[in-house]
Amino acid sequence: MKITIIGTGYVGLVTGACLAELGNDVFCLDVDQSKVDILNNGGIPIHEPGLDDVVARNRAAGRLQFSTDVAASVAHGDVQFIAVGTPPDEDGSADLQYVLAAARNIGRHMDGFKVVVDKSTVPVGTADKVSAAIADELAKRGKNEGFSVVSNPEFLKEGAAVEDFMRPDRIVIGHDQTTEGLRAHALMKKLYAPFNRNHERTYWMDVRSAEFTKYSANAMLATRISFMNELANLADKVGADIEAVRHGIGSDPRIGHSFLYAGCGYGGSCFPKDVQALERTARDYDQDLLILRAVEQVNDFQKHVLGKKVVKRFGDDLSGKHFAVWGLAFKPNTDDMREASSRVLIGELVRRGATVAVYDPVAMKEAERVLKLDFADDAKLFDRISFAANPMAALGDADALAIVTEWKAFRSPDFDRVKAALKNPVIFDGRNLFEPQVMADIGIEYHGIGRSILTRG
Numbered sequence: 283m284k285i286t287i288i289g290t291g292y293v294g295l296v297t298g299a300c301l302a303e304l305g306n307d308v309f310c311l312d313v314d315q316s317k318v319d320i321l322n323n324g325g326i327p328i329h330e331p332g333l334d335d336v337v338a339r340n341r342a343a344g345r346l347q348f349s350t351d352v353a354a355s356v357a358h359g360d361v362q363f364i365a366v367g368t369p370p371d372e373d374g375s376a377d378l379q380y381v382l383a384a385a386r387n388i389g390r391h392m393d394g395f396k397v398v399v400d401k402s403t404v405p406v407g408t409a410d411k412v413s414a415a416i417a418d419e420l421a422k423r424g425k426n427e428g429f430s431v432v433s434n435p436e437f438l439k440e441g442a443a444v445e446d447f448m449r450p451d452r453i454v455i456g457h458d459q460t461t462e463g464l465r466a467h468a469l470m471k472k473l474y475a476p477f478n479r480n481h482e483r484t485y486w487m488d489v490r491s492a493e494f495t496k497y498s499a500n501a502m503l504a505t506r507i508s509f510m511n512e513l514a515n516l517a518d519k520v521g522a523d524i525e526a527v528r529h530g531i532g533s534d535p536r537i538g539h540s541f542l543y544a545g546c547g548y549g550g551s552c553f554p555k556d557v558q559a560l561e562r563t564a565r566d567y568d569q570d571l572l573i574l575r576a577v578e579q580v581n582d583f584q585k586h587v588l589g590k591k592v593v594k595r596f597g598d599d600l601s602g603k604h605f606a607v608w609g610l611a612f613k614p615n616t617d618d619m620r621e622a623s624s625r626v627l628i629g630e631l632v633r634r635g636a637t638v639a640v641y642d643p644v645a646m647k648e649a650e651r652v653l654k655l656d657f658a659d660d661a662k663l664f665d666r667i668s669f670a671a672n673p674m675a676a677l678g679d680a681d682a683l684a685i686v687t688e689w690k691a692f693r694s695p696d697f698d699r700v701k702a703a704l705k706n707p708v709i710f711d712g713r714n715l716f717e718p719q720v721m722a723d724i725g726i727e728y729h730g731i732g733r734s735i736l737t738r739g
């Protein structure tokens with residue numbers, strides 16, 4: 283099939299490359315010439331495992347092209363995926379200007395029937411706005427071309443996006459019951475047929491339910507994390523071990539084991555933004571989402587938990603103190619620093635006068651860029667951060683090590699070397715990577731999240 287993807291960001295690029303891998307002829311459009319140049323020269327603007335191979339293979343096969351030519355992009359695809367950014371507005375609502383601009387471009391240039399797919403995460407009701415924008419542009423041209431807007435939200439995890447796309451646990455597609463909507467259904471069914479060979483993975487529904495499904499999924503997952511984080515903070519006080527509790531409750535199939543990991547808060551491009559956008563939608567309908575508001579508050583608090591533990595141990599004034607930080611990206615296998623907990627911890631440490639040596643397996647460059655912006659008002663604070671070449675190099679003479687991201691590379695270090703390199707053998711572990719008893723046996727003072735009952739000084 284001939285497919286157009288509008289937006290070669292994280293979602294668009296993965297979607298385009300994977301649809302090409304299935305044998306489709308994919309045209310990816312982006313307004314950013316420099317990004318298109320990188321892609322046309324064989325580069326990948328983001329870090330996503332496996333994506334470079336898929337892109338290279340399909341470019342070589344002539345099934346995947348990148349361009350800034352809007353008219354050609356509209357002419358190319360029978361199915362037009364809108365996968366542009368929806369950054370949060372100041373009030374937390376999703377900014378739809380790029381989505382609606384893409385819709386207008388389609389209306390301006392289309393000839394013949396088009397299926398327009400909202401792939402970006404967009405608030406309930408956006409498909410109607412996209413339809414109206416396309417219809418408006420068609421009317422300006424005096425055209426009456428048929429089209430239908432469907433909602434097909436993505437459920438891609440950063441760091442596992444290619445795998446998630448190629449082996450989806452579900453495909454959600456919302457379409458309407460008009461003649462055009464049923465024609466769109468038929469085309470989408472054909473496009474996704476390779477995923478449904480062994481058993482049907484597609485959930486067909488109305489457009490608004492599909493839009494709502496995406497927000498509900500992310501809100502539910504964020505809720506689980508904040509709930510576990512709140513329990514972990516209490517576990518620290520009552521003398522329970524949150525890891526034992528996690529196993530104890532996860533074995534109930536109604537609860538399940540995944541997404542129950544207490545830690546120093548969730549970050550990324552989806553959870554914080556989608557939780558806020560859903561709250562905002564609710565307010566538009568005069569409803570206050572009490573639970574979701576708490577989820578956000580708990581997460582804001584949780585990003586400060588490591589900093590609080592450091593202060594409790596070393597005092598308010600950290601001048602003269604030096605800390606090592608392992609893990610900067612908001613999660614492993616990505617260089618994404620959006621809403622990363624590391625930024626909150628590093629901010630707290632340097633503002634209290636400490637110096638910090640940081641290390642991340644892939645996010646170093648992005649971290650440097652983002653931290654520079656975080657401290658744009660006070661460059662002196664940025665100067666307190668040094669960027670280490672490897673995890674051991676970050677440890678030299680540090681008063682303690684703080685772990686913020688659960689990279690595999692941090693899971694089994696040589697603890698004797700860690701202990702020898704640190705000035706004090708103290709670890710603040712924001713992702714509960716190690717066993718407190720093992721740490722105690724080695725002689726490391728260990729501060730996890732919700733595990734203080736097992737922590738020996």
Ligand code: UDX
Pocket residue numbers: 436437438439440441500503507540541542543544545546547548549550551552553612613
């Ligand atoms: C998420 C959803 O999982 C995905 O389906 C959606 O399409 C986009 O948002 P992503 O943001 O890439 O994906 O990351 P995810 O792996 O879900 O983790 C999000 C954050 O939650 C990370 O900061 C992670 O460290 C944290 N987390 C996750 C926890 O603190 N505890 C957990 O148990 C799981």
